[in-house]
Amino acid sequence: MSRIRSLAAVAASSILVLTLGACAQSQREDTSGGGGTQGGGGGTFTFGAAGAPKVLDPFYATDGETFRVTRQMFEGLVGFKPGTADPAPALATEWKPSDDGLTWTFTLKEGVKFHDGTDFNAEAVCKNFERMYGQTGAGATAAVSQYWTDNFGGFTDGKADSLYKSCTAKDPKTVDIVLNRVTSKFPALLGLSSFAMQSPTAMDQYKANDVKAQGEGFVFSEYATKHPTGTGPLKFESYDQANGTISLARNEEYHGTKAKLSKLIFRIIPDESTRRQELQAGSIQGYDFPNPVDWEALKGEGNKVEVRPAFNVFYLGLNAKANPELKDLKVRQAIQHAINREQIVQTQLPEGAKAATQFIPETVAGYNKSLQVAPYDPEKAKQLLKEAGAEGFTLKFWYPSEVTRPYMPAPQRLYEAMRTDLEAVGIKVQPTTKPWNGGYLDQVDAGQAGAFFLGWTGDYNTADNFIGTFFGDTENRFKTSEYPWGKDLSAALKDADGTVDEAERAKKYEDINAKIMQEYLPAIPISHSPPAIALAKGVEGVTPSPLTDEKFDQVTVSN
Template identity: 30%
Template sequence: MAKKIGFSLLVSFLLVLSVVPGCVEREEKPEAVQPGTPLDTLVVGTIRGPVELDPARAYDTASGAVITQIFDTLVGYKEGSTELEPRLAERWEVSPDGTQYTFYLRKGVRFHDGTPFNAEAMYFSLKRVLDLNEKPAVVIRDFIKGGSAYTDPENPDYHNPEILGLEVVDEYTLRITTEYPFAPFLSVLTHTVASAVSPAAVRKYGDEFFRNPVGTGPFRFVSWEKGVDVRLEANQEYFRGPPKVKRVIFKVIPEPSVLKIEIQKGTIDITGTMLGLRPEDVKDLKDQPRIKTEEKAALTIAYIGFVTDREPFNDKRVRQAFAYALDYDALINKILAGVGARFVGPIPPNLWGYNPEVPLYERDLEKAAKLLDEAGYPADETGHRFKTTIWYNSDNTTRRDISVLLQSNLKEIGVDLEIKALEWGTYLDYLYGEERKIDTMFIIGWAPDYVDPDNYVYPLLYSGSHPPNGSNNTYYSNPRVDELILEARREPDHAKREQLYKEIVRIVAEDSPWIFLYSTVDVAVTRENVHNFHVYPQHYIDLYPVYKT
């Protein structure tokens, strides 16, 4: 899933004085003063603030990190795992044909504004996603019966609620009907787009709801100063019990090297690679006093995308040549400091559906040059072939370093590479906006919206997922891949689905719409007095169980 949240006031350096209680006869000296943050406050350091705080509009990991704290969904993840558990729904039933989900909702849950959560509120929240039909709507739109027709202005049933598979059965029962049986549908409902929002707050704030978010989650929104911080406070009436800390601050620290310094000083409590910390800095921090680290193979992937319907990248031989030119050893061992795994195809190696029999691309300059010759881009007398451009977001130094590495590698086969950087919000608009603004190459990552191979192949490679309707910003289109994607998402048998995805991996590896860079290994870095902060492979951040001592 590619968004996250805003921030208000800058956190200042705070000193926590630990004083030994005095006794009548003599005065005790205080213990040494240690820098740090208050015990009732969690300060999360991130290089990037949110773009949106409205779950129906936000579609980036930075925004999602904050939204997850403010809002709840019907289904959630068990602490520290990808296993599902009830959240706003106490339980559910699935019809024998796998197309009807009946959710029995928790009673007594209230939004942060005091209004009640019930089936009408959940219906309102899901229908609102379809009414707005912003980028994240793609996560649920095609699964809810009638969702595609409801959001299509060309369809006679456009905005006709009668066709939607959403039904309020009674005050605390909601039924969702899907277009077809789809095994991961419950996982889909863990995504932030399926969050319950306060109908009263939406009506009150209108288009400004994203600056005044109201959910049922463990933390209430306090303030957001864009580019500085987001401040939250504990929801003392949370249905799972109050959080362990009173306040949360997401502090924006655009420079990764400063992020490293602040976790060392204790002016932030939590950071990590999922929040923008560089792999080389993780390596330096592992042996630091008063710091803890935790690693876990993640489901996030990084790739260089080619705009495949524009010259020269409409020829797969050019795309393959660039893939053969890259120095993967330097990428993994130098830029990533070993914190990353090679992969090929659109599915990460630690998720079922990956095809380990498909060979990785390895550096081969002779093969790269030959492919460019065959594609009609021979070198001139000076060895030069052509010039192109790669784009990345300016706050990501890893992507900068990868761009510089590729620039050097391509020069060896006669290609000049210009590197351009954009601010994160602008970069997202360039990649996913209504108007196409990048027609060469770009570096991006993908964190799954739900844990299933479908969430890689459908949004990133299906021809119907071109922006602004989806995230296939390479404009890749292969009729056979489209056919396999649709067949796999409708197939109820797990073993058959797995074989379909392995075939997709084989074809996509050959077509090479991406340079397959790496699958991430996420590393959480916390102060030693921070407990219960877990690394989730799906890039999920949960501060509810976290506490400090």
């Protein structure tokens, strides 16, 4: 998931700050692979990251650059079968629900230790859930614990309903997790990086829950910045902010197949063209989301361009609170008809991209096959604006800088294409651009933008993970609370998610998708794109994931 939500780390006296600005420069160093053979023989793999991680505690993370690092160090009870969005055993070897679907019994893998030597067992599992559910203060907010609030809901403070009810260690290798209601997303959601198991000892020692609001952002404890402690095949070594370099080392005590790499290095290189140059120079051996126009040239230079299946959606978000004109459905429909999505797909997105008919990919149960791409029709758009009395209104249009996302390879070019389309039907465009991790996400979520670029890469294969995440709560970034149908949509999504019968649940989601597109239109789905990952010629052992969930521990690098 590369994610689309907001956290901000702000300086504090004894707390290491994770900021994009401190890590933005590309520094050359001798980190080419193939040197180390200790134990695994995979050497050093250096990956060019597009941005700095916000925080190294995955529970508080929301962004893809954090998860790219933490998924190498942490494991959850549930994982995903490599190359798919299908749940698979991880720290839990098996699980089964009770007849009512509320109690899930997990059998745990034995002989597992955290990187600090703490035993992983049922007690550690429950301590992790107690920590997540028991957040207080700033931690018990969507701005900090976004994945928990999106997937589990409330905390022990009782301010919101919680999916999670309790955790019981029945014996060292058996744990019961009890839910308050049936949901289609459990236990797949436990495969999310945010719900990885972390060392209770390290979290206590370094005060993992010590999160404080400061200014417009938050500060985190030294656990979240210096001592992330999981069970994975690689473990944290250092984060040199001055050089924008994160180093992980092989976990020699790993419970499974040992890492082939002796070291994994992430170098933070925000500029995509610079990442390509560094790959050409041999300073890095891989980077994510290469510009689609560079794919053939990269392959011509002897590199690999591994294309993932498209499991995402790119959308133009709309917010009637920032632009009151958008409260009128005709205005939203006018924007939809004004945008030439097919042309955008053909000229701005990679081969294999498709214009979106709805907010979920066609491989997800609940996809409505009867929906078609709304036609590009500037004259109809003008007529709708006239009927709404909104001719010549000014749209507050935001787009991000310093970012490349799987669904959005070149935000500025996409903005320019849409601006041209909107201005052609008489809509005035007032642009605002801010760095992705430097104000854009925070201020979009705060409701400053009338229209904005965002998207979503699925976390797991359910409709709820897409449209439930977007519209399940009326106080979302689309501000559906502003519409008379906002509560109805949220209620319908909750009902569908709690439907046990799979066929019945899929039919409910199909009906909801039709209403979203034909009656509600809270945003405009633009496209589904197959993102790629670029690798140097001598790199082996990377399995492309539709979730962008690649693990690097089995990588080998040869010159």
